Amino acid sequence: MPDVTRIALPETFSFEHHQWFRGQCTEALNRSQRVELICDQVKYLDSAALGMIVSFQRKHKEKHNHDIWVSNPSLYCDELFTLANLYNKYLNRMPT
Numbered sequence: 001m002p003d004v005t006r007i008a009l010p011e012t013f014s015f016e017h018h019q020w021f022r023g024q025c026t027e028a029l030n031r032s033q034r035v036e037l038i039c040d041q042v043k044y045l046d047s048a049a050l051g052m053i054v055s056f057q058r059k060h061k062e063k064h065n066h067d068i069w070v071s072n073p074s075l076y077c078d079e080l081f082t083l084a085n086l087y088n089k090y091l092n093r094m095p096t
Contacts, residue, residue, distance in 0.1 A: 005031050008038040015048035025056045033064040040072035057090045067092045
């Protein structure tokens, strides 16, 4: 069982990525307890993408009782996660 599963989010992360993201999440839930979302390329997230991240976090927390970490967020992604209050409720930002 790998120590950490890393999921690199695409530059534009929206509802059209639902199947891909769900597959990544299912794999992560089955493979590891620690998950890192790599967000350095993200330039756009829609509300569906935010919902998918929150849904995954809830499933992950329920199964493994671990948080999801965000690494290297782009300025856009970091501001959006802050404004949407995701860091306070659902995600942890990895220290730089």
